[in-house]
Amino acid sequence: xxxxxxxxxxxxxxxxxxxxxxxxxxxxxxxxxxxxxxxxxxxxxxxxxxxxxxxxxxxxxxx
Numbered sequence: 001x002x003x004x005x006x007x008x009x010x011x012x013x014x015x016x017x018x019x020x021x022x023x024x025x026x027x028x029x030x031x032x033x034x035x036x037x038x039x040x041x042x043x044x045x046x047x048x049x050x051x052x053x054x055x056x057x058x059x060x061x062x063x
Contacts, residue, residue: 005014025039034042 025043028034029036029039
């Protein structure tokens with residue numbers, strides 16, 4: 001069954017997590033000199049690893 005975030009998740013927790021991820025990526029870029037292309041490739045790799053570790057997921061649904 002696809003994930004159905006609650007109103008609390010949509011209004012607070014998910015935006016807060018996205019903001020934290022963006023800040024982390026900005027800090028990584030500043031501290032290492034990594035460009036957007038490298039960060040995009042890194043995120044793609046992480047997403048693929050996530051898919052392999054969770055093959056039974058049926059989907060990720062937002063309202």
